[in-house]
Ligand SMILES: [Fe+2]
């Protein structure tokens with residue numbers, strides 16, 4: 074099972090890390106010029122994974138470890154989304170968000186949202202780094218390369234997610250430094266896009282890899 078403890082590296086080196094990654098993988102598509110709206114997973118082009126005929130319910134249960142990990146991240150993101158909605162609601166929050174207590178100082182609330190986003194960027198980057206470095210290569214090599222197409226698509230989706238992580242990380246830093254309404258709006262829009270993209274990517278990945286993980290890897 075994936076370890077959840079994230080080494081909290083110093084912020085500057087973390088951002089450098091992201092730049093290093095871009096520089097080290099020149100074949101990565103440069104998505105930095107695309108607008109937030111245009112960043113897209115191209116869901117219509119998603120290949121289906123071939124069935125693993127020998128996979129049993131036990132294998133599928135093992136494969137659902139990935140779904141459990143994803144659910145956890147989505148729950149964290151939903152909590153951040155609730156904080157965001159509470160800040161946006163201002164003085165008259167809906168009943169279900171009243172338990173989220175805000176500071177009287179709005180700039181403090183903006184900063185708090187910024188630091189939640191910055192932390193989530195690290196968590197998601199960590200998750201995808203493990204998949205890219207360990208799980209994908211193993212699945213790619215499994216079954217005589219029968220999952221190659223699916224893994225290639227998942228890697229292409231990781232590039233979109235990474236681009237959004239880089240943007241949200243920067244927007245969060247800017248917001249913490251200068252907690253203005255405009256910077257809050259920028260971070261909020263980037264956060265919402267990242268959540269939407271991550272939710273879709275997780276669903277595709279966990280569905281297509283459920284048998285491959287259980288049958289070929291046993292655990293992740
Ligand atoms: Fe992934």
Ligand SMILES: [Fe+2]
Pocket residue numbers: 143200204275278
């Ligand atoms: Fe994943």
